[in-house]
Amino acid sequence: MTQHCPPRLTRRSFLSTMSAALLAGTAGPALARDYPGGTLPWNAYSSEPPTQIVPGGWKFFTPAEAATVEAIVDRLIPEDDLSVGGKDAGCAVYIDRQLTTFYGSSDRLYMQGPFKPGLPTQGYQGEWTNAERYRRGLGAIAKYLNANKSGATFASLSDEDKDAFLKDMEAGKVELPDDVDAKAFFALILGNTMEGFFADPVYGGNKDMASWKMLGFPGARYDYREYVSKHNQPFPLPPVSIAGAMNWKAK
């Protein structure tokens, strides 16, 4: 395996590539490769495993933003007999950490202009990255509630008022300030909350596989051959995470 056409990165472009890669939590810059005849480029398990998210502190949200997001995810996924609520499941931590990756910087998306309002069939056409959408969206909610609910924050509202506000956002009935589209921002938070709740627990949400237990989804199992013919029968095994089963916690 040799490198094809030696790379001619300047120190500056190399550094900026590296910092972008570090931010994105991926490997360093990938270089063109030449696999000449007769070589076998196999390289066992050289790809990157996911990194276990450790709760504690906020990497993206300010404390005020975090309080709002925790309160929102706890209404989207309320605590009941079926599972813990979104906050205790770690959904806010999940979103916080996601916003520090390529997802937050919208690094994989086409972000070149001109930016124009599109038709619904043309998808999101905004100029803001996902991280910017959260910063501006949470700011607009705070501003709106401060002005319209006599200085309240979202977290300080009653459960009924929280739900009513979220329903209004969902239906596009709230006019948020600073060009924030309430309906689109609600859809973004709802989507991310569900990702966190149902994704593998290594990403910070779905604590103790709460959602998988609720559904009966066995998680990162890889072989169901014994069970395929057992039609209409309960699957007997508990879920496992990429990080292993509950009783095999390494840390």
Place this chain on the structure above:
Amino acid sequence: MTKILPHKDVVIIGLGWSGSIIANELTDEGLDVVAIERGPWRDTGTDFNIGYIQDELRYAIRRDLFLQPRVEAMTMRNNDGQSALPIREYNSFLPGNGVGGAGVHWNGQTWRFWDSDFQINKHLTERYGAQKFDGLTLQDWGVTAQEMEKSYDKFEYLAGISGKAGNVNGQIQEGGNPFEDPRSRDYPLPPMEMTYGPTKFAEVTKGMGLHPFPCPSGNLSKDYVNPLGVAMGQCTMCGFCERFGCANYSKSSAQTTVLPVLMKKKNFEARTLCEVLHIDKDASGKMAKGVTYVDSSDEVCFQPADLVVVTAYALHNARLMMLSGIGQVYDPNTGEGTIGRNYCYQTNAGARVYFDDENFNPFIAAGALGMTCDDYNGDAFDHSDVDFVGGAGINCVPSSGRPIQSRPTPPGTPAWGKDWKKATAETYKSSLAFGSQGSSYPVAGNHLDLDPTYKDRFGRPLLRITFDFPDNDLRMSHFVSDRMEDIAKAMGGREHTVSRAKKGWNSAVYQSTHNTGGVIMGTDPKKSALNKYLQSWEAHNVFVVGASAFAHNAGKNPTGTVGGLAFWAADAIRNQYLRNPGVGLVSA
């Protein structure tokens, strides 16, 4: 400064299914072949790790293995009256990236198209008269199912397809698809063992007089060694197929079938993270002399070659031809031009039945594990008394229970809160979905060209897609949706839903990565870019292989036909073209 590299016999653009198959065939012929691939190297041992490939967030939602829009986006609009805007995040379809291409993340449903597809214009004209499909630009592909049989067979045996033949040399086989054309022998492997959902679907549809049969599957029902000597393992039904690489060597892909042989050959070379910018024409303008590409250090290289084989994704093949100036770009207003013509997609609808006391264990699944009825597909049924042509396969292939994306709730359930959670927990295991995958027929207004505004990272225009579902196809889909209503009722659940196809193709909702056409094969150089051997009418040392060559799309997954066409084109190059290089295999 462009670096000029040593000459090669053949340069292949894109190392997916088609590129790997053709490279293997042409290196067997003794040719010196180089493949240039935009994405990274990928293989099972390196990239599809059994310890963490079962990661829905990383692979299905964040899409680690797919083409990123920042690398190449496309623009879209539903018709010429709208302004196209960039698809900033791929959603409706998800192009692949890297070695193996879209064949890494596919589900494995492996079909043959029918003779009534390849000769669609002739067939429909003879049966119903040409006025039956007035307004559709349906064209014959130039080949017959009989001609394609050997190539399909080669692909199915290479890939270890698991299924049950319905027609062997004209003899209808019990339990197979009675509507398929004759095949020379059965599939290499028997069908997969069925899960509960498809079993129930088959019982019900059989009771209604339909003809259910196991979906031909690239998820292997048994261990297998293919004709190249490459071994694969039995599928374990983990439910992580579509959007994932298989860590188990159980899903057919270039990695699991061809590359282990190809990569050992001294006369083959692969260059990854190198993007072809265009094909270069010689001074006559009638032949290609090689390709220009840029590598990830931004160095531009010219690779001279005698033969150029274009095997990128269908949409990228079309754009490369436009950027290279080979063939005239199609103009829907005049009907002139061939590149970008007959762009088609897939016309889908879905049904779901909600039960009270059933447990389908949806996570026990594989991408192509299920049952299909072709009774309303293609021209399997008489269209004399209906106001459309075409049809759809009705498929019960519950391919995963991955919970970020697969959490059905009954109609009327809120999207969040206490009631949402209760309904989600109750419904996860107790509902069953099936769907119709419908044909997509060409009309003048659906086409591909270059966007006048938006550019890629090298400043080249993005591809522009102008597409909406033709009225004919919507009438077809609604007819099949009515049949699905009947099936859903007969399933005996508490309630059911049928989501019907509707006007206004939405690029923001996943539908299908079955984009076809744009560089189509055919019989008339004025109406097709390629002859029946996938050779360019314009530049005879250019072959363009992939679903871009489809003159329309049938109600079936395209990969079987893509693989068959790769063997078909390779055979034409080996056994005809090389005897007299540079000459058209069909006189224009």
